[in-house]
Amino acid sequence: MRWLEALKAAGGDRPIVLEPTTSADTAIEYAVVWKQPPGLLENLPNLKAIFSLGAGVDHIFADKRLPDVPVVRIVADDLSSRMSEYIVWRVLDHFRRGRAYRSQQAQKIWHERMQPAAREITVGIMGFGELGQNAAAKLRPLGFRIAGWSRTEKSVAGAETFAGQAGLDGFLAATDILVVLLPLTAETRGIINTGLLSRLKRQTPLGGPVLINAGRGGLQNEAAILDALDQDILLEASLDVFNVEPLPASNPLWSHPRVFVTPHAAAISDPDALAPVVMRQIAAHERGEPLRGVVDRKAGY
Known part of the structure; x- marks a missing residue:
């Protein structure tokens, strides 16, 4: 062992x-x-x-x-770095139209897509503790705006911070790419639901909001995520954690064209x-x- x-x-x-x-x-x-x-x-x-x-x-x-x-x-630099690498990878892939270009490659389509600047995109990190702040520190030099939400008030240089239920609506309305790094507690279980996703900014430079969950599977209502994708409330999603792991082969998240699945591998x-x-x-x-x-x-x- x-x-x-x-x-x-x-x-x-x-x-x-x-x-x-x-x-x-x-x-x-x-x-x-x-x-x-x-x-x-x-x-x-x-x-x-x-x-x-x-x-x-x-x-x-x-x-x-x-x-x-x-x-x-x-609490270790290795764990924080691995998580930050995953977050930066997934943010950049969504931001630089990775899904669309992979689809075009499969169809042999040569078409340049419009690309916003990083300074036009706000990455909202939900769960702004050590892992969240480490990811923010990696994203800021790339030009992204950073918003952070946590249960209690925090002041972090280079980020707009929000706290508690009173700050949640403002945080979601400012967010183009939502990164979830919350712990799983009685209060956070199922927090990624229809109500939360519908409060994300609808008109974004990417054409819609993006979800990245690398926290815990119990944070997300997977049916709500699928529904939000199908109703164009969400543009795309990257999911590393799930309610049932390994993710069953019958789960529709595997085959949804706008979902990127990894096997709880964000921070080994x-x-x-x-x-x-x-x-x-x-x-x-x-x-x-x-x-x-x-x-x-x-x-x-």
């Missing part, structure tokens, strides 16, 4: 095991998990913290028997890059330093 090997390589002499030897294993002090079985961590008496193997933590909170210890999400968790981050956090915690990336349990992220 790559994660076990990487953690052992980064952990020095620290004993690392694949799973507890008993339900009340006293040797376990830290857990590094992804979709752990319910109750696995419940009775570990010396557990000090739980680390997620990815940026998301909703899989951890799916366990209703979770012990009352800090839950820590991965690389054990060799992320295991040292986890082990450094553990070492720092044992020196009495605060953990970085501790999840607010009430907020869910």
